Amino acid sequence: MTKLGFGFLRLPLLDKKDEHSVDYAVLNFMVDKFIEKGGRYFDTAFTYLGGASEEAIRLSLSERYPREKFILADKLPSWLIRNKDDCGKIFEKQLSLCGVDFFDVYMLHWLNETNYITAETFGEFEFIEKLKSEGKVLKTGFSFHDSPELLEKILIKHPEIDCVQLQINYLDWESPAFRARECYEVAEKFGKEIIVMEPVKGGTLLNLPPEAKEVFSEKFSFSEASAAIRFAESLPSVTTVLSGMNSPEQIDENAEEFSPLSETEFSELMEIAKIIRSKTAVPCTGCSYCTGNCPLQIPIPRYFEVYNEYCRNPGEDWKIEHAYSNLTRSFSRPSDCLRCRICEQNCPQKISIVETLQKVSRTFGY
Ligand code: SF4
Ligand code: SF4
Incomplete structure (x- = not known):
């Protein structure tokens, strides 16, 4: 099995306009297939799928498999915390929604400049550390969307953290805006386990512009999805690569036996990234974090x-x-x-x- 993790951010839906209409016939089949292929790591969050993701973990996973069969990661929505009591209330609700009595990994969700201040103000790091000492959480971490400088500052202040979840893919690796390589190198320097999110950049790397596709087909005999997943898996400090899969075929494709990219393949992907960057008008990953508070609900x-x-x-x-x-x-x-x-x-x-x-x-x- 690869380092693949099953992200519950995008799931098969019966009605594409309704995030709560999870298609459990397809999802259960996918979960079974993933576990059959040796997969164990599942990732969810309080706010994924408009709040329906944790329930989907319970219905498709924890009520169908013994607890020792899977590793479950969940996240505290740092930006929703208004006082110290909120942390405990949300955590208990998450356990109940997921149908478990502990999380293998528990993270502060989506740290950036603003959310980091909130996390420090309300003692969120101390809160998750206490959960670890009580055995309700086995490992602590945070997911991160900001500069390598801020990442370094947080890791100096909080050496107790076990893992960091970073947006890493071959398009962002040398991107001046995302600086994925630099963030990776900071986390590696501090000896943290690195969990990768958005390895296919919300589907961008599965649907290459024609100019990039042409070069890709000349250079590679494997699929675009395999190239993107293998890129992330080839990084030595990466322990898990999360993929938000929404069809059984994606599991087959993403869970191929892992073989690291060669140096030549790595450089060729960097060249393809340059072509994609020159052709992608808006680098949107489709995460929908922007839509929740829009007064007009513009999609x-x-x-x-x-x-x-x-x-x-x-x-x-x-x-x-x-x-x-x-x-x-x-x-x-x-x-x-x-x-x-x-x-x-x-x-x-x-x-x-x-x-x-x-x-x-x-x-x-x-
Ligand atoms: S525009 Fe919205 S959906 Fe696109 S990346 Fe930004 S927050 Fe996510
Ligand atoms: S109204 Fe426009 S600026 Fe305001 S949240 Fe909606 S999309 Fe964003």
């Missing part, structure tokens, strides 16, 4: 997806315009945006959402 990632598709396939305008028009009939339009910028505070990719929505609106003419 930001869906508009960005349509816009990226438009930029990638200029000959297919009519199909893409149809998709855009469908969206505007069901939801507020990009041109309705109030420019309050609430959404931008939550974007791990640091996208200028307001300006990008304006660009999308100008492109489609309304």
